[in-house]
Amino acid sequence: MHDDDLLAELLPRLTQLSNVLNRGRMYEQAAAAAGISLERPAMAVLGVLKTAGKPLRIGEIADRMQVAGPHATRQVQGLEQRGLVHRIADPDDQRARLIDLTPEGTSTADRYMRTVLGWFTGALAHWPDEDRRDLGRLLGRMVDDLTAHLKALDGPGLP
Structure with missing residues (x-):
């Protein structure tokens, strides 16, 4: 089989996977199971910070989410108001701020990720x-x- 043929067969499967992972119903089910009342973009910010394992600048959060900076800024502001993230000084540039998870933000991200990872574990068991x-x-x-x-x-x- 030619590489282009293989990739042509793979593309619909990738699209199907993307649809499964990105559909709102899956997020709603996982959030409900984890006891989370955040919109998907806000949860995505928590997920980015959790998987990074370190505080990030808003621009880096936006890049990792593949969204525009102002969108990430709005999400971070809402998460700050809920006490899930906070700003800290960047040790490399005291004028800049990094976004870090609070203990409650870490707990929220952990609950969501455990729920979703449990589904994957079950599917691949x-x-x-x-x-x-x-x-x-x-x-x-x-x-x-x-x-x-x-x-x-x-x-x-x-x-």
């Missing part, structure tokens, strides 16, 4: 360990390479 490792390795590689390729197509100076 019958897979051999080697297949699960291969999936993680290859999917990570594909996403990283595709992201880098698309960024290069955007040209210099574009996000």
Whole structure:
């Protein structure tokens, strides 16, 4: 099979996966199961901070969410008002601020991620360990390479 044929078969499956992961119903079910009353974009900010494992600038949060800066800023402001994130000084630039999870924000992100990861664990429970490792390795590689390729197509100076 030619590489283009293989990728042509893969694209609809990737679209299907994207639809499953991004549909509102899945988020609503996971949020309800985790006892969370946040809109999906706000939860995405918490998820970005949790997976980063460190405080981030708002611009970095926006980049990781693939949204415009003002959108991330609005989400962060709402999360600040709810006590889920707070701003701290950037140790590398005292004029700049980083966004960090509060203990309640960490707990909220943890509950959501445990719920979603539990679903994935259940769905892949019958897979051999080697297949699960291969999936993680290859999917990570594909996403990283595709992201880098698309960024290069955007040209210099574009996000």
